[in-house]
Amino acid sequence: MAATKQLLDYNVDEAVDLFVLLKSADVRTAKNGKQYIALVFEDQSGEISGKYWDASPDDIENYVAGRVVHLQGKRENYQTHPQIKIFHLRLTHPGEPNDPNSFIEQAPMSRAAMEEYITQTVFEITQPTWNRLVRKLLQEYADKFYTYPAAKSNHHAFQGGLAYHTISILKLAHSVVKQYPDLNAPLLFAGAILHDLGKTIELSGPKSTVYTLAGNLIGHIVLIDGELVRACDALKLDPQAEDVLLLRHMILSHHGLLEYGSPVRPALREADVLHQLDELDASIMMLDTVVEHTAPGEFSERVFAMDGRRFYRPTTTTPQPPTTD
Amino acid sequence: MAATKQLLDYNVDEAVDLFVLLKSADVRTAKNGKQYIALVFEDQSGEISGKYWDASPDDIENYVAGRVVHLQGKRENYQTHPQIKIFHLRLTHPGEPNDPNSFIEQAPMSRAAMEEYITQTVFEITQPTWNRLVRKLLQEYADKFYTYPAAKSNHHAFQGGLAYHTISILKLAHSVVKQYPDLNAPLLFAGAILHDLGKTIELSGPKSTVYTLAGNLIGHIVLIDGELVRACDALKLDPQAEDVLLLRHMILSHHGLLEYGSPVRPALREADVLHQLDELDASIMMLDTVVEHTAPGEFSERVFAMDGRRFYRPTTTTPQPPTTD
Amino acid sequence: MAATKQLLDYNVDEAVDLFVLLKSADVRTAKNGKQYIALVFEDQSGEISGKYWDASPDDIENYVAGRVVHLQGKRENYQTHPQIKIFHLRLTHPGEPNDPNSFIEQAPMSRAAMEEYITQTVFEITQPTWNRLVRKLLQEYADKFYTYPAAKSNHHAFQGGLAYHTISILKLAHSVVKQYPDLNAPLLFAGAILHDLGKTIELSGPKSTVYTLAGNLIGHIVLIDGELVRACDALKLDPQAEDVLLLRHMILSHHGLLEYGSPVRPALREADVLHQLDELDASIMMLDTVVEHTAPGEFSERVFAMDGRRFYRPTTTTPQPPTTD
Amino acid sequence: MAATKQLLDYNVDEAVDLFVLLKSADVRTAKNGKQYIALVFEDQSGEISGKYWDASPDDIENYVAGRVVHLQGKRENYQTHPQIKIFHLRLTHPGEPNDPNSFIEQAPMSRAAMEEYITQTVFEITQPTWNRLVRKLLQEYADKFYTYPAAKSNHHAFQGGLAYHTISILKLAHSVVKQYPDLNAPLLFAGAILHDLGKTIELSGPKSTVYTLAGNLIGHIVLIDGELVRACDALKLDPQAEDVLLLRHMILSHHGLLEYGSPVRPALREADVLHQLDELDASIMMLDTVVEHTAPGEFSERVFAMDGRRFYRPTTTTPQPPTTD
């Protein structure tokens, strides 16, 4: 029985034997008319798909999303996509691992550490209106903010991903304001904290994440703008005062281009910087995963969220540089 | 002295002699180093520009935006743009026309008639949430709604243009729902009434219209969404209930494409129809003006808001068709 | 035996049992090397596809396009596309429904009513040249005009769809000229009647519609322009006189953009309006079908002819508004 | 007095003294309020513009398009555009050159030679339908075909330019069919001869060329298609027979892209080749002129018809290569 090895640690053609969570399970009809289950397996290392052929009615009832199962099979590639060829699948026995939560991918930073970092940054938002609005909205959405993913897929699609992505941007933002002191740090920090908070309304939650109706019809950018306007009412602030408009603009313009869903393009230095830092963090996170799944000397699959480019993992190794600051 | 003839009634090379309003007056420096005033004249027939050369300090003080003046000159074309060559300009004497308001272009429908039409249509919004939200927002913005233009320039850029444009769309919408009865008429009507209401925040007012800071940083589409969310709070409605989301989506998507500033594309039949009727009315209004300013047998100047196309005014005349319904 | 229930009335997972027409039947080879028939079933409610696995040579001979068959199976979704899982298929027995024509989707208006409407509108084309050209071309293509679909697929892809789509545009056009009286109604009506008449040459006919060689190499827009030029010769009209050019331009520009196959962009108000009304009717017809096939509270599949957008069918219901005009 | 030196032979800052034709003469108002005449001078070497300041009413009457004048001045550059600074201008005296036709730029091949080449090529169109259609249309438009320019400006904008451009393409086509013998030479030749013949309807004539109404509303591509359909009627050919469709397609698709005004994209090898040869000849002709007007070691002005690119004229000289075939 496999123990410490995890789902994404297996190489192509290696035999797989471990407990995993069924992240999703869709029943479909094969070309030959029989039913099969398209499964996505998950543990803390990530996720991978597999097909369960010739599914019986019992199988269909047993193997549903959210169940922990014991999986035996082989790691393969199907048209360059990694998958598990399933040899044997069964429900867990009493005494075996059974808690779905222990199989879910988590942000690489504890919730406590993330809360600490955010709280610390809020202190640096020295402009009172922005400070009050950020506190008010964080308070209202705290629980979702620290547990939701940042996206359905692609980058930061794990529990706590939304807060983790926000913190990564804040770290970059701290470096940037140190290097370019003319930038308005409190505005940049406040904008960064709120920029994706609307995802707590756009997405359904940390597990089996889908778009809500509000997400589909309004989108997270305008949703959080609406909540910010409500917060103004609650705090007796004028939503059209300059300082509020600046913060709303930071959020509304952070996708950079109208085509990407921002109703306005950045018209403040800090808004332009926020947009760029958002892209920088998202792309590095995505490419880390992509490169990790690629063998040295090979090109990755096409990365759709990066214009379908393929990325190369070099074989050249380098000694770590001496640390500098 | 000219009396009933108005600014846009003069042909090229015709002598001009009438009272007009100075819509704008910008002092600039000519290539020869002297100052001149770039004027825009306006009366109820529309507007036309002219340059006042070699302006003295007194001239600069006298000829400012908002003043009524007596103008003598000649109607010319400067690089295909109509303009007035100014022979003589003076302030008005006592007893001469002097009220700026009587020189401002007006919607071709009285405010009372427009209010009547809107009120009538609100009765047809039989879905209670939409009815309450429309009433609430109309009440709040009534005065601006019936006096603001629909745009700084291009189409419906006259006093009352915003309500008039809204009513034109509502009239088209009535025809459309009669022809396609599956459409949700109350949703279409509610969306039509609110779709451009944010322009009361985006624009500065009916005269010397410019964009406000809120208009530049947020835009009328998101501004009215914010007001709608506030109205929900006031009416104790959930801004994320389906019926509210439908109405918000109508407004948010009415520009049709992300590139045109809608943060979401139409995802409801009625939203798509609203977008198309908006374009239909705006383009007909624009082309009416364009064709009116073009001589029969000629092509107009390029119309920038219509992709720079030029439009032909035919010489072919047609008997009016017998009226049908 | 099913009787009044029709093909598109079944819900997912419901057992299907009815007579249908085989609209198309393509023999293909499955992944397992055996032959199957990809069928499209049709009745007056619309069409839906299904796969007949392990087809014998007899099956291949029997189940060909144009045959009426008795179908038993189940309504399913295959990757969000509706389809019928076939349990049993057989040819009809004597005495059972057998006439393909009674299974073909029809325009929701009788041919007589459509002819009546068109004839009435022709009276309103009071400009003599346009009136003569419209009469001449309608006379020549009448039979095809009243039976052809407006397209191979997407909108108005049913028998009589071409005339029905034309009439829908004419109805909208009547509303529009009433609202904007400066528009040249006879030109708009003449252009609307002829705008898609070239489809009688571009398409092969009302059943199993495909593109003709002329359709592929020339396209319906230029084909009808050629026929209009010939009609001029027959009527001793100069094809380059202004009134003829205006009508030709209406037809040539009605796709609005060069990218959509119009060799010129609209340069007449009426041409621009015709283009917009054409789009309005086509999109409403398409979305009616799309929404009808979507469950309340769900988003439709992607609609390719509408930029791949998905449309939402609300659960919110509304009382019908009181009728107004 | 200058004699053999022509308009485009002068270098920057060189004194100019010669007889030229006034190609166009537009009266305009200067910033200082005085009138001036914007002139374009022309002789067989090409054209160049100049401004005649402080024009008196007499000047305006004398210096009109179509007059031959005596010009003294200096060759200058105004914002990188060549122009003549005018020192002195006068009408011609009796006995001086006076015939406008001797100042018009001509194709570098006599009309007789061009007719000879075309006639010869028609013999090679061995497919009878294409041969008859080409003969019929050439016969009808011969006089215009051999005298019109190929465009208002840019390439081949000189008398006889249309036929000359056609012949250049035919020469390239002869080389190509020799190298790629699978191509259908008669189809390529017939398409090449007719491809731009519609310009005889689109343009107003060889002098002071403007677009006709038919040119603006229909365009040369569809205009010649209409004439070809009429020719079919006259010759009792079916305009929808395959061989006629192929020829129509050659013409309709020769702009290559819908965006460039072709209602269909090339769907025949020969149509694709015709499009490419058309572009090749047009661009070489344009660049020859551009490079000729650029000093060695310099970049040209931006060439708008070539995406605004600038072209470099090298200083490197090369011995002529030995002739080969």
Next chain:
Amino acid sequence: MAATKQLLDYNVDEAVDLFVLLKSADVRTAKNGKQYIALVFEDQSGEISGKYWDASPDDIENYVAGRVVHLQGKRENYQTHPQIKIFHLRLTHPGEPNDPNSFIEQAPMSRAAMEEYITQTVFEITQPTWNRLVRKLLQEYADKFYTYPAAKSNHHAFQGGLAYHTISILKLAHSVVKQYPDLNAPLLFAGAILHDLGKTIELSGPKSTVYTLAGNLIGHIVLIDGELVRACDALKLDPQAEDVLLLRHMILSHHGLLEYGSPVRPALREADVLHQLDELDASIMMLDTVVEHTAPGEFSERVFAMDGRRFYRPTTTTPQPPTTD
């Protein structure tokens, strides 16, 4: 046993029986869980694919890329793509054809003839710098230049295709410089010879061609520029002298547009011509193959490298025109 008939000579549904080379052989898993081999067969007439179902471990070991096999089956179409349905496959017996090289598609010109043509053209490069650089690089890469294909797929994807494509362009270039004598022939010839030489570094070789790492990370355009700079060093030429820059620019700009991978757009007449001739030859070669694989009266499959267009093969036949020059 089939003898002279080749792979692409078979019609749909015809029985196939011949020796072929396995160009590629990929083992995959079918929907039913069994393994199959996706094969590409090749002989001098071209290539075609086929699937070998239910492959045993022995089959997988035997049927690998590079082997000559005996194939029995049937020519079919699978979703409009030609393929072979395999009835029987076996390795060759002693005495049967066995040499892979005799099954590889070859350029339709011998290597000797190609070398002769290139050598002859080099004599015409009368500018000494260009002549020396061309000689130097040809010398270095001669063997690859005469054996590599011009691309992995699409046009000239056969042994010797690179040199053959180069020569086709040179032939067109000879015609063009004769017709437009102002063009710099030596520059055009030198640029043509070198323009794709970088493909000898970008591609892996004449068989089972894939992109090298240098091809993927740098691309053939910049790779050959680097080699040209090295050649300058070796020949003691300044890589930034004007004559060298001209030649480098010819190569760098030959894709015409930045979007197609040229780091600069053509800024020399000869560079623009080279780009156009490159496209002309590539497209004719591609379309020759496409049309050859299409039945008369039919449209081809979509050609991806030609914007997904489909091409029509006419049934109209034409007598060969009398030869002219």
Next chain:
Amino acid sequence: MAATKQLLDYNVDEAVDLFVLLKSADVRTAKNGKQYIALVFEDQSGEISGKYWDASPDDIENYVAGRVVHLQGKRENYQTHPQIKIFHLRLTHPGEPNDPNSFIEQAPMSRAAMEEYITQTVFEITQPTWNRLVRKLLQEYADKFYTYPAAKSNHHAFQGGLAYHTISILKLAHSVVKQYPDLNAPLLFAGAILHDLGKTIELSGPKSTVYTLAGNLIGHIVLIDGELVRACDALKLDPQAEDVLLLRHMILSHHGLLEYGSPVRPALREADVLHQLDELDASIMMLDTVVEHTAPGEFSERVFAMDGRRFYRPTTTTPQPPTTD
């Protein structure tokens, strides 16, 4: 006499009185036919333009680029562009400031400090090939690297701007590799140092910067690739070894998109990061200048290098946040 106040310190309408450098001086002809000099004044605070009307031959001889002059005038805006209205201009007298170099805008970091920073970073390039190549190229181009601007205009268009821009990117890069330790720091640093080094060949120098012929025909990206290949030869490295290819790819792809002149898109994580940091630094630098030239509460002019956007300078002020790291 003004002393410590500099060119960009003056507000609109303020009297100007100081010594400045003539950065450029172009003689042009005014609309009234007289000559004037279009001047650009420069000192260490930046640059601003002005027109010297009615220039005499003496003026034209005296006021040439590179001269220090004494300027009296007024700071104005001409169509939103800042300019100086010149009242009086004269050459300097003996004893007055006269050294052009003391009037040139400089990087805000001394050359020594920049050299120190670069040297330090080179130590961190622990991969030997990259280290040797960076040293070799820096050595060759050191003097130009530390004095050239990073561009003709827009961002870092001052003396030393190239090195300063490089160092800004390196500083960002240090933060990024600390935050994302999987990135290959030596590769990122080596790529950053070399990415714009080709500008030392593309541009003419630190003063009156123009593009060289090599810059126009080849571009800085490919120019430095060529130099890197030569450096490989000198160091006996294979330019197609993986480690060299990685570094070449960093440089070649740093514009991110083919449309922006990169012949390949980033295919390494580090290449993508370099591209993003390059954009981040360039845009912040540009916007710093833009915002500095805009009054609080106003929008800037359109910034062409930022898609023509206008940027807002808020009036909201914020207390500096407490320093954190």
